[in-house]
Amino acid sequence: xxxxxxxxxxxxxxxxxxxxxxxxxxxxxxxxxxxxxxxxxxxxxxxxxxxxxxxxxxxxxxxxxxxxxxxxxxxxxxxxxxxxxxxxxxxxxxxxxxxxxxxxxxxxxxxxxxxxxxxxxxxxxxxxxxxxxxxxxxxxxxxxxxxxxxxxxxxxxxxxxxxxxxxxxxxxxxxxxxxxxxxxxxxxxxxxxxxxxxxxxxxxxxxxxxxxxxxxxxxxxxxxxxxxxxxxxxxxxxxxxxxxxxxxxxxxxxxxxxxxxxxxxxxxxxxxxxxxxxxxxxxxxxxxxxxxxxxxxxxxxxxxxxxxxxxxxxxxxxxxxxxxxxxxxxxxxxxxxxxxxxxxxxxxxxxxxxxxxxxxxxxxxxxxxxxxxxxxxxxxxxxxxxxxxxxxxxx
Numbered sequence: 001x002x003x004x005x006x007x008x009x010x011x012x013x014x015x016x017x018x019x020x021x022x023x024x025x026x027x028x029x030x031x032x033x034x035x036x037x038x039x040x041x042x043x044x045x046x047x048x049x050x051x052x053x054x055x056x057x058x059x060x061x062x063x064x065x066x067x068x069x070x071x072x073x074x075x076x077x078x079x080x081x082x083x084x085x086x087x088x089x090x091x092x093x094x095x096x097x098x099x100x101x102x103x104x105x106x107x108x109x110x111x112x113x114x115x116x117x118x119x120x121x122x123x124x125x126x127x128x129x130x131x132x133x134x135x136x137x138x139x140x141x142x143x144x145x146x147x148x149x150x151x152x153x154x155x156x157x158x159x160x161x162x163x164x165x166x167x168x169x170x171x172x173x174x175x176x177x178x179x180x181x182x183x184x185x186x187x188x189x190x191x192x193x194x195x196x197x198x199x200x201x202x203x204x205x206x207x208x209x210x211x212x213x214x215x216x217x218x219x220x221x222x223x224x225x226x227x228x229x230x231x232x233x234x235x236x237x238x239x240x241x242x243x244x245x246x247x248x249x250x251x252x253x254x255x256x257x258x259x260x261x262x263x264x265x266x267x268x269x270x271x272x273x274x275x276x277x278x279x280x281x282x283x284x285x286x287x288x289x290x291x292x293x294x295x296x297x298x299x300x301x302x303x304x305x306x307x308x309x310x311x312x313x314x315x316x317x318x319x320x321x322x323x324x325x326x327x328x329x330x331x332x333x334x335x336x337x338x339x340x341x342x343x344x345x346x347x348x349x350x351x352x353x354x355x356x357x358x359x360x361x362x363x364x365x366x367x368x369x370x371x372x373x374x375x376x377x378x379x380x381x382x383x384x385x386x387x388x389x390x391x392x393x394x395x
Contacts, residue, residue: 002047002128003027007037007063008090009055013115017050020120034058038066041083048127050111052090053098060089061102068106084134086127090115151187152335153328157320161188168315169195174267176312177290179319182367185290186250188317193246198286201245204238208259209251216259218275221266227276239272242285252312253293253304264308287312322364322371329360332368336375349379354388362395 004026008014011032018028029044031037034051035058041049049067053060067083086108091099099110108127111119151162168175169192177185186205193203211219218228222237238247249255255263266272267287271280289312298304322329333351341348351359355378364370374395382390 001025001027003029003045004048004050004124005029005031005037005040005044005046006050007031007034007055007060008050008052009033010052013052013090013113017115017120020117021124024121024124026124034060034063038063041067041085046085047131048124049085049087050090051087053095053102054092061098061105064089064102064105064107084131086131088123088127150335151184151191152332153325154331155320155325155328157325158328161317161319164315164317165191165195168192168317170197172286174286174312174314175288175317176295176309176315177288177317177319178295179290179292180321180367181292182369183319183321184368185292185319186248188319189246189248189250189288189290192288193248196246196286198245202242203246203248204242205248205250206238207250209254213256213259216256217262220259221262221272222274224274224276227274231276234274237272237274239266239283239285240281243283244285246286246288249287249289251291252289253291253295253298257303257305260305260308264305264311267308267311322367326360329371330356332371333359333375336372337379340372340376340379344379346379347384349382349384349386351378351386352388355386355391358388358391359395 004021006014006017006021006028007030008017009032014030014032018030021028029040029046031040034055037049037051038058040046051060051063055063058066064087067085067087087106089099089102089107089110090113091110092113096110096112099107099112102110108130109123111123151158151165153159165188175189175192177188179185189205190203193199206219208216218231218235218237220237220239222235222240223231225231225233249263262272266283269280270284271282273280295304295309295313299306299309333356337349337351359371359374366373377394378386378390381394
């Protein structure tokens with residue numbers, strides 16, 4: 001049952017409105033003035049609030065502003081969230097302009113005196129449906145967000161990485177992410193983007209190792225129709241696609257020297273030129289790069305440009321191997337088990353202490369990726385509770 005609050009200094013109006021809405025099955029409470037109404041709204045959870053505009057002490061506009069602002073400051077210094085309850089303003093004919101201003105301030109709608117029964121009921125129904133839809137959307141966003149990349153662990157090594165991400169994400173600094181295959185370098189890139197001012201823009205990923213050297217320039221910078229065999233139309237490259245957002249160059253240690261030169265120029269001048277064109281195109285891109293190679297050694301061998309390395313390595317982040325943070329294995333196993341069982345549509349399986357110790361004692365050359373595969377194999381092949389014996393048999 002929806003719970004409504006009516007705030008009006010005229011007894012006749014608030015009582016009439018209360019009777020109408022109570023007859024429709026709603027739970028209705030009333031307040032005699034704006035200040036009392038604000039206190040009730042802050043103390044109780046209402047699904048819909050009706051408020052008169054002209055009231056003594058605190059008028060409806062002041063009340064609306066107070067409802068839509070953070071309520072207070074917590075002892076920890078954090079502001080609480082504003083009330084999201086829809087507010088319908090009640091106004092006289094001469095105050096319609098004020099009511100329109102209330103809409104701009106966040107009111108859901110307004111009713112004009114004398115109140116019309118059908119308008120009251122329709123507005124109430126629509127406002128409650130709008131609130132329900134907003135709540136569903138918010139929950140869906142939370143679920144989608146929860147499915148995104150996450151950094152699981154509480155070890156000192158992973159906490160250090162998380163701290164650096166929190167510091168560098170809001171900036172425009174370039175980041176070079178290093179670490180073995182399977183450690184989660186792409187997760188770091190995703191988290192940096194999601195916590196940055198560019199989160200509303202695209203995150204474009206390029207696996208430099210997966211693209212043939214003769215195509216990497218076209219992939220990064222785009223090409224014009226006819227610029228080479230197979231170029232049947234103009235095509236924007238990854239730099240253009242990432243404009244306003246983030247470009248993640250994964251396995252950049254495998255990029256050809258020719259492509260490195262063009263990437264360096266793009267970083268220096270914030271512009272690129274498509275293959276087969278002489279027209280420069282301005283791009284606004286934050287570049288994150290990752291590699292499993294020792295770029296200092298690659299520079300010594302002549303395989304990587306030192307000037308590009310220094311352009312990319314403004315903030316270095318090294319992602320530790322799983323063998324360097326085995327204390328995180330219980331949390332990782334629990335996380336993977338929950339997600340895998342949910343994906344498979346089976347009851348949650350648990351790992352006993354012997355199984356966890358057995359997993360911690362192993363060498364994880366494939367890191368997090370390998371651990372997830374092992375957890376999935378154990379869930380599929382073992383019983384409801386996975387033991388040390390299961391690990392020895394199937395892992």
